[in-house]
Amino acid sequence: MSAHAKIAVVGAGAFGTALASVAAASGGDVTLIGRDAGSVEAMRTTRRNEKALPGIDLPQTLAYSADAAVMRGAGIVLFAMPSQAQREAARSLAPLLAPGTAVVICAKGMEKGTGRLLTEVLEEELPGREIAVLSGPGFAADIAKGLPTAMVIAARTAEIGAMLAQALSGPTFRLYPSTDRIGVQLGGALKNVLAIACGIIEGAQLGDSARAALISRGLAELSRFVEAHGGEGITVTGLSGLGDLVLTGTSHQSRNLRFGIALGRHGTAAGWSGDLVEGAFAASVASGVAAEKGIDMPITDAVARIVDGTLDVKTAIGQLMTRPITQE
Known part of the structure; x- marks a missing residue:
């Protein structure tokens, strides 16, 4: 080779x-x-x-x-x-x-x-x-x-x-x-979940400040997930984490973002007419793994539940904003 x-x-x-x-x-x-x-x-x-x-x-x-x-x-x-x-x-x-x-x-x-x-x-x-x-x-x-x-x-x-x-x-x-194959893979997989969340914020017209908060808190969530799997948390601050999230969480070329926008506008996945996107699969998988391993993943959990129809967007936003206040 x-x-x-x-x-x-x-x-x-x-x-x-x-x-x-x-x-x-x-x-x-x-x-x-x-x-x-x-x-x-x-x-x-x-x-x-x-x-x-x-x-x-x-x-x-x-x-x-x-x-x-x-x-x-x-x-x-x-x-x-x-x-x-x-x-x-x-x-x-x-x-x-x-x-x-x-x-x-x-x-x-x-x-x-x-x-x-x-x-x-x-x-x-x-x-x-x-x-x-x-x-x-x-x-x-x-x-x-x-x-x-x-x-x-x-x-x-x-x-x-x-x-x-x-x-x-x-x-x-x-x-x-x-x-760091673990960090690079999980960064690529879970940024799709966070891109859906960015789309939900855009579709629900919650503002750019909310998107910025979600990106930063989402990266902290992703870092915990990577480290729990034996990867390096710092990897998510690079191209395969932050870089990829900035692209897919802001550009309308991203199918994950567009899927999230449909969720935000309609409250459920019923407003999406295309095929289910990679981030929807990743949200379900990651949420289940996080529950098994005891990893705190509130954004991922919310996206997974919105996608599967067990949580509506308005309730999800309320739950995220009323979580106990802790150190950043």
Whole structure:
């Protein structure tokens, strides 16, 4: 495995396409793998992924395939499918991944039903491979357009992290290596929960002061959760925590924020017409884990209960504002 290894990106949605695009534009040997042969052929012909990233040209050097077998021999494989699909993908693709292959998780969430981190899930399904995680503030369209973006790549060792950062970074896409896989993953997963909460505040017209208070108190909550899982609390003040939350908690490009706005306007999830967002799954999982471990997570608990319909927005705000006053 080296910085010049063959790279395969599994998942031709917006984020997978964007990551494949920047890696290929930087001179890498990159193949984007999608499930639908027709869509893959359309990308090969037009050099665009109009469904996921309309109007954005993809590099001439990027290769495409609907055959997962092309990932044989790849030194770096990016898993760019949703968090709840990671275990199934790892299990089905395991025969194609040689020992020592670096598998990079490009999803933000925890496994529903088990509450496990995605690194734990993939290490169980893919023993002998190097499992890393990519997270941080980066919208797919911005990345694919070549707009300046900085994110984090967390690996088991500093050496592996540095190699992956070099292999996947480009002139407009910078990855910072880390060894705190726990903190980086939980920052990426739970910032989606806090982004929903920011949306609720916006939808309920509670003001920017309330949003600022929620971001700061939410980060304190996230730090407690990270430390309880053996991660480093300071990680949440970086790109994969604060940076990602500022992006998804303020930009209307964020589906989690828009979902929260619908909750804030209508009081329940009934006002949302799209698919359930990652933050909704993460809120439920994290709230359950926090209860089991005795971690104080009032914002996460409130979001989970609003999403599942057992708490209305007005009551949730009242409960949060009347909690006992303690030291910050």
